[in-house]
Amino acid sequence: MDNDNTKRTLLAVVLSTLVIVAWGYLFPPQPAPQAPAPAATAQPDAAAQVDAAIPGDPAQAAQAAPAQAPAFAPSAGRDVVVDTPLYRAVFNSAGGILTSFELKKHLDSIDAGASPVNLIAPRAVGVGPLGLLWQDQGTWRPESSQWAAPATEALTVGEAGAELTFQGSFGGLAITRTMRFAPDTYLIEETVTLANATGAPVTGRLGFNIGVAPLTAKDDTYNPTRVSFLDAKGVDDESDREDLAAGLRRAEGVKWGAIQSNYFTVALAPEDGDLTLKSKFTDELFRMVVDKDGLSVAPGTSREVKASYYLGPVMSKYLSLAPHGLDSLVTYGFFDVISVPLMKGLLYIHSVVGNWGVAIIILTIIIKLAFWPLSQKSYQSMNKMKKIQPLMAKVREQYKDDRQKMNEEMMRLYKTYKVNPAGGCLPMLLQIPVFLALYQALIGAVELRHAAFIAHLPFTDIVWLADLSAKDPFYITPLVMGATMFLQQKMTPAPGDPTQAKIMLFMPVIFTFMFLNFPSGLVVYWLVNNVLSIAQQWWLLRKA
Structure with a gap:
């Protein structure tokens, strides 16, 4: 854990952890509304x-x-x-x-x-x-x-x-x-x-x-x-x-x-x-x-x-x-400047399609297309890192007792193969403000209160995603979201350090538990975003 790739990975973990802690503290589960109190005489x-x-x-x-x-x-x-x-x-x-x-x-x-x-x-x-x-x-x-x-x-x-x-x-x-x-x-x-x-x-x-x-x-x-x-x-x-x-x-x-x-x-x-x-x-x-x-x-x-x-x-x-x-x-708080246009876009899309869940999916696709070039660079950088993983392992083994020499050889390796160790992380970090801005927009939008996406489980009369401002009552969408996140992690080149790899694989579990009580509208956004990311990454790997 003493090279630039390690620092990059640790930075991603720290930032993710900070986001998790902040969300868990600021946005815990939404309890049921209070019953009205007894009537009082006007005074x-x-x-x-x-x-x-x-x-x-x-x-x-x-x-x-x-x-x-x-x-x-x-x-x-x-x-x-x-x-x-x-x-x-x-x-x-x-x-x-x-x-x-x-x-x-x-x-x-x-x-x-x-x-x-x-x-x-x-x-x-x-x-x-x-x-x-x-x-x-x-x-x-x-x-x-x-x-x-x-x-x-x-x-x-x-x-x-x-x-x-x-x-x-x-x-x-x-x-x-x-x-x-x-x-x-x-x-x-x-x-x-x-x-x-x-x-x-x-x-x-x-x-x-x-x-x-x-x-x-x-x-x-x-x-x-x-x-x-x-x-x-x-x-x-x-x-x-x-x-x-x-x-x-x-x-x-x-x-x-x-x-x-x-x-x-x-x-x-x-x-x-x-x-x-x-x-x-x-x-x-x-x-x-x-x-x-x-x-x-x-x-x-x-x-x-x-x-x-x-x-x-x-x-x-x-x-x-x-x-x-x-x-x-x-x-919408700190990210108001981003949340406002996102919310306006969501309102317009809903005026056309008439379903808030479908509107969220379309907005997600639009956001994904806007970030497509950045994501493409990120995945390309990850693939380059994957190719030189054996060489990086040899450098670590050869200079395991000399940190300074190890870092010098790592930098020489990056330069020789034209690899930017932060190239896979930075484009992803740039998308975090958009996610937080959309979160603030969705959590504060009265339009999503009691707005239905799929009102009943298919082929049943069991109420399901009938309120996008409330959590998924059966936790289906957050569990599927966690599965897609795990699949995305498996498709991503693993860090050279085994400990780091285990930490990164544990992130989908943390996110799944965190999303269990999130408003279902936000989970739908993140789930669709993951599916689109998996499709983009698969297409790039196949092309490579």
């Missing part, structure tokens, strides 16, 4: 606790008694249903608190009769999702319990869109919340109008609030529920629940904040200005407030503040048109 005023619980904020003081609401008749809160082609939302008329948000095109499971995904679990209602907060004289106060009943209890959103208005009062402020809904987007646009009915200026901070139960299981590091945001430093996120329990605060260049998983998000983006984001994980709930500072309303005047909410799948199709940089919610 519009509970949203005030979100900000007060975060370190660095002033303690919550006694709430002042609100003045009478001007020019409207207060009423008890009741449900107001908003129905669009994409979702069904239920608001509480006392403050416009969101109590349910069902996504019509996304179900909890692939089982027959599965329920739509509800982004607002019943136990999260007490946090006051989409509620407003007002800070005056250092104290957060919830919106007044005095709210007028909306004109309708059910709103169907047609092609022209629709609006829903909530009117309330707090102290000397008359509050009007106007929400606009469109049929072809998950975006909700809001205008909050604050009218000062007193004889003195009113100054404070207006906070926009969201809160949800975890969207994924606690130990789901494949797809963790996390707090994401865009500030002056760019897009960032935090998924560690212990860190979030201590509170998260950002105040520089905040554009938006979100609570999300790989597939779904509840996000808010107030209009640009002096924004502060605060978030906390407590009582098994994720909470977030983004407040706007410097709001002053003169006597007898009003002030408008706009905000956008997005509740739905993390899809470029919908987020690309969202304001305030919300489209940056769609990100």
